[in-house]
Amino acid sequence: MFRLDELVAQLGGALVGDAGVEIRRVATLEQAGEGDLAFLANRKYLPQLQRSAASAVIVAPDARDLLVDRPRIVTPDPYLYFARVAQLFSPLPVPQPGVHPQAAVACAVPPTVEIGPGASIEAGVELGDGVVVGAGCHIGRGTRIGQGTRLAPRVTLYHDCVIGENCILHSGAVIGADGFGFAREKSGRWVKIPQVGRVVIGNEVEIGANTTIDRGVLDDTVIGDGCKLDNQIQIAHNVRIGQYTAIAGCVGIAGSTRIGARCMIGGQAGIIGHLSICDDVVISAGTLVSKSITRPGVYTASLPVQSHAEWVRNFAHLRHLDALATRVRALEHPHDGRNGRNPD
Missing domain, CATH: 2.160.10.10 (Hexapeptide repeat proteins)
Known part of the structure; x- marks a missing residue:
């Protein structure tokens, strides 16, 4: 178990609110409860931040004042900070020689x-x-x-x-x-x-x-x-x-x-x-x-998922792309030359 001020002393960041809050584990915004430290790494999860029961949160500077009823650690990269806190709470087992x-x-x-x-x-x-x-x-x-x-x-x-x-x-x-x-x-x-x-x-x-x-x-x-x-x-x-x-x-x-x-x-x-x-x-x-x-x-070189019937139709079009390109060239250059001129 760590107090918030102990975490900040080890890992840095700016502490806002009660420094003596004790943290027993890290958790997601959705699952966090009393004694948990959660983090907000993406602003699309702001609704979860408002509903979260976490005792404290890790936030970026632009989210510093979005949650004023609980202590928070302010850091440029909340996800990275969370990873370092998680290491403190879950260290590797000590070798047994x-x-x-x-x-x-x-x-x-x-x-x-x-x-x-x-x-x-x-x-x-x-x-x-x-x-x-x-x-x-x-x-x-x-x-x-x-x-x-x-x-x-x-x-x-x-x-x-x-x-x-x-x-x-x-x-x-x-x-x-x-x-x-x-x-x-x-x-x-x-x-x-x-x-x-x-x-x-x-x-x-x-x-x-x-x-x-x-x-x-x-x-x-x-x-x-x-x-x-x-x-x-x-x-x-x-x-x-x-x-x-x-x-x-x-x-x-x-x-x-x-x-x-x-x-x-x-x-x-x-x-x-x-x-x-x-x-x-x-x-x-x-x-x-x-x-x-x-x-x-x-x-990136991949196609999004689609129904089988749609994939078959699209693949049929792909098979005829070369013929379509030939037809387009013929329409653009009806005399088989560029700009209407016969080739040399």
Whole structure:
């Protein structure tokens, strides 16, 4: 439990109203009650602000005086402030150092490391201070994990991967499996290309449940510092992603793609291989990226949902666009030349 003035002392912001109000948790405007701290990040929720039973609220400067009957913390970015308050109320569990008797460990273990039951750690693995290895995890030979990183139960790290400091890998994540690399003979038979690169992950990266990151063919697959990856993402071999890029669930990124820093990629987007995407690009959900993007901005390539019958009619029109364009050119240039002149 924190008093409002204690929160402001730690996190900043301007406090308006009773500084001694005690806060026991953070909550949404709709669900908040006595002892809760809520936040207003979008003015379209003003009606909820007026109805909210929260004991205090976090608001932007332009909403400072919209609610005068309760204390409020005024900050330029209420959502960011809420995130930091939420961290105070819900800190990560403190590691419980030690190796569970049911774990199989073939490397040196620092005294501050926690290794859960059923974990399997091969020879040559390097574990930093405060690392947590959850139940049923597997860590392949030669892998290095930086201090403070946490593996949830049943994470798999193949051999020779590098994981930075203070990362979080959620259950089912598979890091360092072989990329999809094959050469084809004339007979149609596929010949496997050994994948001898690594996966190198920077500091403070979070990787969602059942996300897969393939190792490189010869060079490494690289995920930059501060990247946030949602659940069920597929990142193919030799992909490089710049720092602080965030990728939502079910995105597929084909091999050897380069994605810049501070990008945001919406759910179910697909990115063709061997492309380059510059820094500060936003790709909307469901977009198929089939060519490189060289300028920052928001990119969208998808159709809104519609009834099946309407979709069939619209697609029929799309099929005839080329013929329609030819007819329009003929009407504009009836003599097959420009401005009525015959072509040379």
